[in-house]
Amino acid sequence: MDATKLRRAISRTRLAPVAAFPKRMLRVSKHNAKVLKVSARWLVTSREHHNYTYDLTTLSRSHLAWFVSLICDTPIAQVRTYLDEIESDEHLRRHLEQAIAGADRRGLADRQVRYARRIGWYAIVRARKPQHIVETGVDKGLGSCVLAAALLRNAAEGHPGRVTSLDINPEAGYLAKVAPWSEVIDLVIGDSIASIKALDRPVDLFLHDSDHSRVHEKREFDAVEGKLAPGALLLTDNVTTTNVLANHAERTGRRFLAYRETPVDHWYPGDGIGAAW
Numbered sequence: 001m002d003a004t005k006l007r008r009a010i011s012r013t014r015l016a017p018v019a020a021f022p023k024r025m026l027r028v029s030k031h032n033a034k035v036l037k038v039s040a041r042w043l044v045t046s047r048e049h050h051n052y053t054y055d056l057t058t059l060s061r062s063h064l065a066w067f068v069s070l071i072c073d074t075p076i077a078q079v080r081t082y083l084d085e086i087e088s089d090e091h092l093r094r095h096l097e098q099a100i101a102g103a104d105r106r107g108l109a110d111r112q113v114r115y116a117r118r119i120g121w122y123a124i125v126r127a128r129k130p131q132h133i134v135e136t137g138v139d140k141g142l143g144s145c146v147l148a149a150a151l152l153r154n155a156a157e158g159h160p161g162r163v164t165s166l167d168i169n170p171e172a173g174y175l176a177k178v179a180p181w182s183e184v185i186d187l188v189i190g191d192s193i194a195s196i197k198a199l200d201r202p203v204d205l206f207l208h209d210s211d212h213s214r215v216h217e218k219r220e221f222d223a224v225e226g227k228l229a230p231g232a233l234l235l236t237d238n239v240t241t242t243n244v245l246a247n248h249a250e251r252t253g254r255r256f257l258a259y260r261e262t263p264v265d266h267w268y269p270g271d272g273i274g275a276a277w
C-alpha cells in the first residue's frame, strides 16, 4: 500500500484522532500557555477592571489605516500621518498621565496611556472634519480627549467642530474637563437616549460606546437617525458583539464595514470599529 492510500485508510479509522492527539495537544497547550502567561502578567501589572487599554499590533494598526482610508475616501499616506499625529501628541499624553495619576480613582486606571482603536477615531475626525460629533459613553474621557485633540487640529486648519459626549454616570469624564480639550467638549450627563432626543444641532459623526446591549445600541441608532446631517458617518464600538449597525445600514441604504483590532500583549481579544456611511 502506498503512503497516500495508507493515510486515507487511517483517516477512515478511529485511529486518526488518536494518532494526531500528541500534536494537537502540543498546539493547543502552547496557545493556552501563552494566554495564561499574558493573563498572569496583566493581573499583577494592570489596575483596569473594564474598558481595557492596550496598543495595537503593527499589523492591526496597518489594517486600521486601510479601514479609515476606505470609509473616509482618504489616501492611505494621509491617514498614516493622522495616526502618527495622535501617537506623537506629547501635550495630550502628558495631560492624560498627570490627570490619571492625580485622580481619586487612580487605583482603577493604568498610568501608561494606550489608545487602542481610538487612534482610528482620531484619523476619521481628521479626515472628515465634522462640525458636530456625538459620542455616547464617556467613562474616564479617554475617547472624548482623543476626539477633542482631532477637533483642535481641525480648528487650527480652519475647520472648527465640537463633540457632545453623553454618559449616565455623573462621575464620568474627569480626563475631559481640562483645557484646551474641554473647550471643544460638551459633557452631558443622563441616559443617552434622552440626551440624543434633546440634541438641537445636526450630527455629522455619531459614535455608539455606551450600554453595549443589543437593545440599547439599536435604540441609540434609531434615536439619532432624525438628527443626522446629510452624509453623516455612524460608528459603533460594539461591532465584534452585535450586527446592529450593519442591520441599520441595510435598512437606511448605507454601506457598512467592520474592523477588528488585535491588542499587543493582552488577554482581551480586542474590540473594533463598525462604520456605516
Ligand SMILES: C[S@@+](CC[C@H](N)C(=O)[O-])C[C@H]1O[C@@H](n2cnc3c(N)ncnc32)[C@H](O)[C@@H]1O
Pocket (backbone or CB within 6 Å): 051, 118, 135, 136, 137, 138, 139, 140, 141, 142, 143, 144, 166, 167, 168, 169, 172, 190, 191, 192, 193, 209, 210, 211
Ligand atoms: C465603554 S465605556 C465608554 C468608553 C469611552 N467611550 C472611551 O473611549 O473610553 C461605557 C460608558 O457608557 C456609560 N453608559 C452606560 N449606559 C449608559 C446609558 N444608558 N446612557 C449613557 N451612558 C451610559 C457608562 O457609564 C460608561 O461610562
